[in-house]
Amino acid sequence: MNYKTKDFYIILVIYNKNYHDSKTIQDLNQIKDLDKKNIIVVDNSTKDYNNQNIIKEYGYQYISMNGNKGLPKAYNQGLNKIDKNANLVCLFDDDTAVEKIYFDTALNYINGEEADVYIPVVKDQLGMLSPLIMKNL
Template sequence: MGICYCVLVIYNKNIKDSISYKMLQRQIPVIVCDNSTIFEDNEQMVKKDQNVYLSMNGNHGLSRAYNCALDWIFKQGINTDDYIVLFDDDTEIPNDFFTKMENVISQKHPDILLPIVKDEMGILSPCRIQNGKVSRLADIDNCSYEEITAINTGMTIRLSLFKDYRYDENFFLDYIDHHFLKDMKKKDVSIEIVDTLIQQQLSIWTDDSQKALDRLVLFKKDIFQFYKDDKKTAHYILWKRKIRYMLKYKKISILWKC
């Protein structure tokens, strides 16, 4: 029982430029799901490192990439008491991450393990989902099981949870993690917060306003999927994001272009 694979999804990036990949390949087998739409010589390099390369043949979203990795894993007949861990391609992984995760696995055998993720604004994950809305926590100890949620970065998951479950491919990029944990809590799975700290940079910002708008279009689709039964909340969250983008890029047109 332990962590058998890390699943790493990349998009239009050479694998040698991935901070996460450089750190992971020295510690654990990596499954690289390549969502790239431009040619990179990733397959040759990943296989040379004796890791697993899965081409997605274009960008079909994060959920489908995760599911592709899970399908491959289950075809290998791997022990479902083992775990996988999810990472972004640009995450700096702390030196104690795997040691602390493996220690908790061996002692408590939880279904899901969550690291502490911080950005420049404070604790990013774990976070709280309350009355359907996701918000930050000032204190990770002050959150009930019903309220806890988290982002994908560093999430470590027992494979047995995927025997009869796959990620919802109606989600392309955002809220995949929150939807997954929402589903898992319905099954009363055990969740453990592990005191290993990951520093994360906010990925919603870019100096290119057109790329930001493209990102906002994807966010809109996912937010309305997550809140499909609560359109009022979806509109509220979308408009908050639009206003932040408008203020950053000084373009009022953002308000009606998405």
């Protein structure tokens, strides 16, 4: 199958911030090839930042966790909302910088090499965070 950008489901967990302050939401709004109904914002905030109505105006799906339940539970709630036939799922935090080239690069791998899970290289100021192997901890 030849996947396209619109085939991605995106689960984005927002925590204790207004959607205006989410780098990821602002970046996703700039990527026109994404299917907005496939973007699921899971609000893990401990208070109301008035995100629900605005997120729905964007055409995204919205899930409130009614408080901080942790990333694994938030991601799982998002996974429960995706189409059961979905093949491409991206998990993001609210401060992840995302550009169209991310999806283009991912599609080059996905459409060219068979694998169950693709993990990008993630770096911070100190070096590579992922993928990573830690031994003898």
